[in-house]
Amino acid sequence: MNGRIKRAAVLGSGVMGAGIAAHLANLGISTLMLDIVPKDLSDEEKQDPRARNKIAAENKKKLLKQNPSPITTKKSLDLISVGNFEDNMKDLKDVDWIIEVVVENLEVKQKVYAQVDEHRSEGSIVSSNTSGISIEAMAEGRSEDFKKHFLGTHFFNPPRYLKLLEVIPTKDTDPEVLEYMKHFSEDVLGKGVVEAKDTPNFIANRIGTYGLLVTVQEMLKGGYSVGEVDSVTGPMIGRPKSATFRTLDVVGLDTFIHVAKNVYDKVEGEEQKVFDVPDFMKQMNEKGMLGAKSGKGFYQKQKGEKGSVIYELNPETLEYDQEQQKLKTQASGAAKQEKGPKRKLKALVSAKGDRAGDLVWNISKPTLIYSAELLGEIADDLTQIDDAMKWGFGWEIGPFEMWDAIGVEKAVRRMQEEGSEVPAWVTDMLGKGFETFYKRENGKLYFYHNGEYVEKKVNEKEINLKLHKEANGVIKKNSGASLIDIGDDVALLQFTSPNNSIGLDVIQMINQSLEEVNNNYRGLVIGNQGKNFCVGANLAMILMEAQEFNFFEIDIVIKQFQQAMQNIKFNEKPVVAAPYGMTLGGGTEIVLPTAAQQASPETYMGLVEAGVGLIPGGGGNKEFYINQLNGLPEGVDFDLQKVANDVFEKIATGKVSTSAAEAVEHGFLNGPESISLNGDHQIYDAKNQVLALDKGGYQAPKHEKVPVVGEAGYATMVLGAKQMQLSGYASEHDIKIAKKLANVLAGGQIKSGTKVEEQYLLDLEREAFLSLVGEQKTQERMIHMLQKGKPLRN
Numbered sequence: 001m002n003g004r005i006k007r008a009a010v011l012g013s014g015v016m017g018a019g020i021a022a023h024l025a026n027l028g029i030s031t032l033m034l035d036i037v038p039k040d041l042s043d044e045e046k047q048d049p050r051a052r053n054k055i056a057a058e059n060k061k062k063l064l065k066q067n068p069s070p071i072t073t074k075k076s077l078d079l080i081s082v083g084n085f086e087d088n089m090k091d092l093k094d095v096d097w098i099i100e101v102v103v104e105n106l107e108v109k110q111k112v113y114a115q116v117d118e119h120r121s122e123g124s125i126v127s128s129n130t131s132g133i134s135i136e137a138m139a140e141g142r143s144e145d146f147k148k149h150f151l152g153t154h155f156f157n158p159p160r161y162l163k164l165l166e167v168i169p170t171k172d173t174d175p176e177v178l179e180y181m182k183h184f185s186e187d188v189l190g191k192g193v194v195e196a197k198d199t200p201n202f203i204a205n206r207i208g209t210y211g212l213l214v215t216v217q218e219m220l221k222g223g224y225s226v227g228e229v230d231s232v233t234g235p236m237i238g239r240p241k242s243a244t245f246r247t248l249d250v251v252g253l254d255t256f257i258h259v260a261k262n263v264y265d266k267v268e269g270e271e272q273k274v275f276d277v278p279d280f281m282k283q284m285n286e287k288g289m290l291g292a293k294s295g296k297g298f299y300q301k302q303k304g305e306k307g308s309v310i311y312e313l314n315p316e317t318l319e320y321d322q323e324q325q326k327l328k329t330q331a332s333g334a335a336k337q338e339k340g341p342k343r344k345l346k347a348l349v350s351a352k353g354d355r356a357g358d359l360v361w362n363i364s365k366p367t368l369i370y371s372a373e374l375l376g377e378i379a380d381d382l383t384q385i386d387d388a389m390k391w392g393f394g395w396e397i398g399p400f401e402m403w404d405a406i407g408v409e410k411a412v413r414r415m416q417e418e419g420s421e422v423p424a425w426v427t428d429m430l431g432k433g434f435e436t437f438y439k440r441e442n443g444k445l446y447f448y449h450n451g452e453y454v455e456k457k458v459n460e461k462e463i464n465l466k467l468h469k470e471a472n473g474v475i476k477k478n479s480g481a482s483l484i485d486i487g488d489d490v491a492l493l494q495f496t497s498p499n500n501s502i503g504l505d506v507i508q509m510i511n512q513s514l515e516e517v518n519n520n521y522r523g524l525v526i527g528n529q530g531k532n533f534c535v536g537a538n539l540a541m542i543l544m545e546a547q548e549f550n551f552f553e554i555d556i557v558i559k560q561f562q563q564a565m566q567n568i569k570f571n572e573k574p575v576v577a578a579p580y581g582m583t584l585g586g587g588t589e590i591v592l593p594t595a596a597q598q599a600s601p602e603t604y605m606g607l608v609e610a611g612v613g614l615i616p617g618g619g620g621n622k623e624f625y626i627n628q629l630n631g632l633p634e635g636v637d638f639d640l641q642k643v644a645n646d647v648f649e650k651i652a653t654g655k656v657s658t659s660a661a662e663a664v665e666h667g668f669l670n671g672p673e674s675i676s677l678n679g680d681h682q683i684y685d686a687k688n689q690v691l692a693l694d695k696g697g698y699q700a701p702k703h704e705k706v707p708v709v710g711e712a713g714y715a716t717m718v719l720g721a722k723q724m725q726l727s728g729y730a731s732e733h734d735i736k737i738a739k740k741l742a743n744v745l746a747g748g749q750i751k752s753g754t755k756v757e758e759q760y761l762l763d764l765e766r767e768a769f770l771s772l773v774g775e776q777k778t779q780e781r782m783i784h785m786l787q788k789g790k791p792l793r794n
Contacts, residue, residue: 005096005125005184009034011085011112012101013059016129016157020099022063022070023159025079026601026661027188027677032091033060037084049087056082070160072601072659085115092119099153101129104258109138117146125177127153131205132262135198136170147172151181154202156392161602164392165191166202186459190601190678192391194384200266201259203378203385204392207399209260211367213274215244218362219315220278222355226298226312227325232332232356233363237348238341238396245298245312249291257285274366280315287318299324331357341396342405349406364402365415371399372423382437383447383456400437400447408436443471461681465494465529476512480505483513490687491521494528502586502618503538504557510564517573523690523698524571525598526590527578527683533603536585537561539612543782546773558769561586561618562762569593569623570700574693578686580679584608584656588668589620592627595693595700597669598686599660600679605668606656611791613733613778615741617769621651622761625745626706628667640753641716644709644745648717652738654791705755708747717742733777733794740768 010021013035021033035055045051060080063070092098102112122145128138135152152168165185169178185191196202219229226245234243248256257277264275291297298313300320311320331351335344351357371385379385386398409430412422437448446453469484476483480497493513517524545553568575577591580600588605591597607616625647632638657663660675676682721738724730744764747756772778777794784792
């Protein structure tokens, strides 16, 4: 069945429907997006297909304006066609998968499904993106074939970025269809799939909403402010930066109240009390204080004399009468010093009597108990609950991982001492001698299930480097990187320095890894599984050396960096880079010379050194230019100046791709075949690229001379930069940087069309880098970036 879905239809073009259509189109799936016919059409417009398709067409256009963008490249929009429910339901016969995303009303959904059943082809899959309506109830009265091929597929918003997909079968769903959709959703849609049961709000929204409401109630009970709560319920306990109330502002209070009511209407007793949204939030909703969409919610940005200031809501008065507060206590200070969310969480909840510690314990305790109570009701095993919270709500650790971090026995004892009732299966687990919900052994992860530890099954394409290292150790390592064996005679070089930045230790390990691979392996993958692939060179080290006038030392480092990149390029065995996330500056310079790349869909690449007053120093200018030349069709005359101008503009302006697909368009990556559909499969795919290159008799590239535009081309590039200055887009220092860059790309003051050695261009690049790093304005930019995390335009 794999690969069966080639064409899809999305019924409903609102924010969620259009987002799902965009996600499918990003992956190359042709998608028909339908919505209702506008009700206010004139008689003439009623005959005009464009007027009748207006709602879907306008919502398709809005995809271009949304931030963050739902599309990976503008080309994705070409795969979305639009229509309406009255004229185009007949077209459903030509699609393989129909996704319903209409209003959350059972009666409306059932009417839509009656039409779908009439027009769909037998065997086509139908699913609902509902967040709370019973999947079973929607399918009532439908044909047998419809029911066999019907299930819930609950995406999280925005679909491009949030990993979770909850798949909810009914009693009539064909098990083969369920398995196919789970594999298709992982392998093609790139999702983290959990199988949920047909219960209110399924898994993530059920527990996430409960946890948010418990936190609001604890804020009111403990007299905490909105800002104080957010200061300790974000990264400090392994949650997103938006923490609690900023998350509600992003989601929209009206949406959140609707989701909470879904559960409130279907449960009773103490559980129902939690899902009864506090009165002040209902008043906020009535007053239109919905969050980001209305300009004010739990926070409001106000302009003052010193610029914009963020004020927090006073729940008692619904006024914004104080700036955002932070909860600073001994426990919060101690937690900040700890490494990793598990240790931070443990430090906080262990601090009894501390305001921050008590807050975190008092919101964690009921959430952990609630998650344990729901096991079996909303999901069959605890990993489904943990994964749902991590993939859908951005938690770094799920509820049962939190419990392990605190200590299960310790947590249970404290809960019981405080009068809380702990689910019997948890105390039974402890009674049988099982101390944790998870355990790692021989590079495999096990979880507690029905009286024993069961191995967590994962897709064979998922290579977890952490577990791999635990099981097999490392071949070589130093303070900045490790070389590990990932099987089939392929090695992987993993950066381990802070932010995976490039220093002498990383450069040294690159060279040692290439030597090891050439002697004992079929090829090398450069990749890792941290937050970002690589954010570039160690800027603090370069700045410190420059301020101490150690330009000789900087020259040595840059020379070694350049040589390491050349070693990668001309290595006798294939080297494949696996970039993802931020792949900036030196990170892009590492990717450019590799034999092939295997990128994650969310890869943000660019040579951004101009932002800190420099130009790329590791060969990035030369390699980007050569790659652009190599990408031109063979045997066709081309304008060398045009190529140089394009490369110059992208480096001078620090152009960064907003996706891997855009990185291909910019020329940072070789082609769309070098993008993994699922980021979790990236290392597996990169390894297979190495094996394919090796099997194909890989030959390292030959040393060839490079044609350059020379003195005349230099003048053309500088003229373009000066025009930007006249338009107010470039400063005097930007022009100085631009001239250095233009000189490198032009090959210096020589005749246009001259062919030069790569080393000649590297020497020009290193000379330009060294002259810029000594400039005061460059050092000011470097300091600003290190302190503020954003570029300074001086």
